[in-house]
Amino acid sequence: MSRADDLNATLRRVHPAAALNLSTAGEGLFYPQGIPTQSAEARGCAIDATIGQVTDGHGHALALPAIAEAIAALDFDQATLYAPQGGRPDLRQAWRAHIQADAPAGPGPLTLPVATSGLTHGLCLVATLFARPGGTLLLPDPCWGNYVATFQRVFGARPRTWRLLRERPEPGQALDLDAFRAALAALTEPSTLLLNFPSNPLGYSPTPDEAAAVVQAVDGSPVPLVVVCDDAYQGMVWEPSARRTSLFHDLSRLDPARVLAVKVDGATKELFYFGGRVGFISFGAEGEAAVVLEDKARAAARATISSVSATSQAVLARALASPDLAAQQQAVRERLAGRYRALKDELHRAGLPSLPFNSGMFAMVPVPGDPEGLRKQLLTEGVGVVSLPESRALRLSYGSVSRAEIPGLVRAIARHLG
Numbered sequence: 208m209s210r211a212d213d214l215n216a217t218l219r220r221v222h223p224a225a226a227l228n229l230s231t232a233g234e235g236l237f238y239p240q241g242i243p244t245q246s247a248e249a250r251g252c253a254i255d256a257t258i259g260q261v262t263d264g265h266g267h268a269l270a271l272p273a274i275a276e277a278i279a280a281l282d283f284d285q286a287t288l289y290a291p292q293g294g295r296p297d298l299r300q301a302w303r304a305h306i307q308a309d310a311p312a313g314p315g316p317l318t319l320p321v322a323t324s325g326l327t328h329g330l331c332l333v334a335t336l337f338a339r340p341g342g343t344l345l346l347p348d349p350c351w352g353n354y355v356a357t358f359q360r361v362f363g364a365r366p367r368t369w370r371l372l373r374e375r376p377e378p379g380q381a382l383d384l385d386a387f388r389a390a391l392a393a394l395t396e397p398s399t400l401l402l403n404f405p406s407n408p409l410g411y412s413p414t415p416d417e418a419a420a421v422v423q424a425v426d427g428s429p430v431p432l433v434v435v436c437d438d439a440y441q442g443m444v445w446e447p448s449a450r451r452t453s454l455f456h457d458l459s460r461l462d463p464a465r466v467l468a469v470k471v472d473g474a475t476k477e478l479f480y481f482g483g484r485v486g487f488i489s490f491g492a493e494g495e496a497a498v499v500l501e502d503k504a505r506a507a508a509r510a511t512i513s514s515v516s517a518t519s520q521a522v523l524a525r526a527l528a529s530p531d532l533a534a535q536q537q538a539v540r541e542r543l544a545g546r547y548r549a550l551k552d553e554l555h556r557a558g559l560p561s562l563p564f565n566s567g568m569f570a571m572v573p574v575p576g577d578p579e580g581l582r583k584q585l586l587t588e589g590v591g592v593v594s595l596p597e598s599r600a601l602r603l604s605y606g607s608v609s610r611a612e613i614p615g616l617v618r619a620i621a622r623h624l625g
């Protein structure tokens with residue numbers, strides 16, 4: 208019996224009125240034993256490498272001073288009255304400029320971003336606009352588990368996967384481009400493709416050649432595609448050999464008869480404003496297409512959450528105007544890069560194999576036996592990690608552990624796998 212069946216059977220017994228009125232999505236939903244659950248179980252561990260959130264390693268925020276100052280300076284009216292539908296106009300303009308500043312070949316087609324309640328809500332708006340029951344969603348394997356919850360369990364789309372990494376990845380040639388091309392070639396109807404670089408849970412970003420091959424394959428798709436770039440970890444790239452900027456900028460230049468590029472991003476990870484819950488959805492479109500798509504995104508936001516927190520938008524708008532923001536962001540990135548290098552060195556020293564990682568805040572360590580059993584054992588030793596049984600691996604987050612804790616983290620795992 209699946210977990211949803213189990214919950215439904217209980218509800219039928221204890222609350223028939225609720226059970227008999229469940230929607231299709233309501234019937235299929237159950238709270239997954241995913242990252243939030245595993246992270247909650249690791250609370251209190253001396254080393255907590257579970258969550259994709261940047262802390263000082265002791266559970267405290269590494270807030271950017273620009274964000275902290277903006278919180279302290281909150282304007283009472285701006286923070287307590289409704290924010291405009293679709294987001295504050297000044298914030299939307301500022302985020303658009305923020306995206307365009309990163310476009311490697313100069314600004315391409317880009318709508319005014321619509322504010323969302325975090326990236327999860329941005330993805331929910333993508334699904335609201337483009338997911339059809341039984342329609343195809345092409346996902347990388349491995350990928351962030353919440354895509355399946357939103358697109359499949361709530362909206363009824365059918366996920367298909369392509370294997371992200373080659374069987375024997377080599378430096379500069381890690382992506383399984385053959386698997387990607389084959390997955391695209393097998394599509395027979397208009398579909399949604401989701402790309403996520405730097406990726407969760409792998410922590411991988413493509414080289415410029417790999418990125419160009421991905422864009423070329425998308426361009427040759429046999430069916431019209433909506434290509435969603437989940438750019439949650441935008442800019443957190445630690446190797447010069449990896450591409451730092453979003454593939455959205457290239458994808459948005461493809462023929463609108465065949466490709467619509469959608470960018471989902473936000474302040475959550477990019478500006479280390481995890482609890483602020485401000486994200487954005489933007490489209491690679493211009494002219495009338497931009498007007499229509501923005502209208503539909505605002506309508507989808509209106510229908511789901513109405514408007515995004517005025518308080519958080521006020522904070523972000525002020526922080527984005529700070530001339531020091533880029534330097535402050537860079538300082539936290541450098542701290543993360545230090546942890547990245549320490550993790551690489553320690554894994555190497557311990558002889559622990561890992562899958563290729565070069566960006567974001569995660570690394571995956573293959574576990575030949577039982578990853579979930581190992582996770583539970585590590586919990587008893589005061590070490591929190593995430594198990595990914597389907598990938599037969601552990602995911603380590605170096606966002607939430609200090610650099611000093613990294614040797615202990617690796618030693619604890621190596622004791623069981625070495």
Ligand SMILES: Cc1ncc(COP(=O)(O)O)c(C=O)c1O
Nearest residue numbers: 259325326327351407437439475
């Ligand atoms: C790849 C990816 N996309 C989206 C999200 C969700 O972001 P938010 O917390 O802004 O909803 C996460 C969070 O872990 C993530 O890892």
